[in-house]
Amino acid sequence: xxxxxxxxxxxxxxxxxxxxxxxxxxxxxxxxxxxxxxxxxxxxxxxxxxxxxxxxxxxxxxxxxxxxxxxxxxxxxxxxxxxxxxxxxxxxxxxxxx
Numbered sequence: 001x002x003x004x005x006x007x008x009x010x011x012x013x014x015x016x017x018x019x020x021x022x023x024x025x026x027x028x029x030x031x032x033x034x035x036x037x038x039x040x041x042x043x044x045x046x047x048x049x050x051x052x053x054x055x056x057x058x059x060x061x062x063x064x065x066x067x068x069x070x071x072x073x074x075x076x077x078x079x080x081x082x083x084x085x086x087x088x089x090x091x092x093x094x095x096x097x098x
Contacts, residue, residue: 004095007091007092007095008092011084011088014084015081015084015085015088018077018080018081018084019081021077022074022077022078022081025070025073025074025077026070026074028066028070029067029070029071029074032063032064032066032067032070033063033067034063035059035062035063035066036059036060036062036063036064036067037063038059038063039055039056039057039058039059039060039061039062039063040056040060041056042055042056042059043056043057043060044056
């Protein structure tokens with residue numbers, strides 16, 4: 001049988017893990033922002049050169065698309081963490097009233 005302390009510790013560990021993963025997604029989001037920014041700088045700097053222009057556009061588009069993906073992951077991750085916290089509070093309340 002699962003003790004109350006083990007139950008609480010397990011939920012706390014899961015919540016901490018999910019928050020850590022959201023932080024990792026935030027780091028990836030920042031990296032993709034930097035890549036998109038580099039693309040913009042390359043476009044500005046090498047607009048007279050076709051290869052530089054194409055490289056800049058590719059970097060910028062890939063960076064922006066990746067930012068959208070990671071941003072969505074962060075959004076859904078935060079919703080999921082809130083669901084886990086709500087479920088934990090509901091189960092803890094049930095155990096206290098038992």
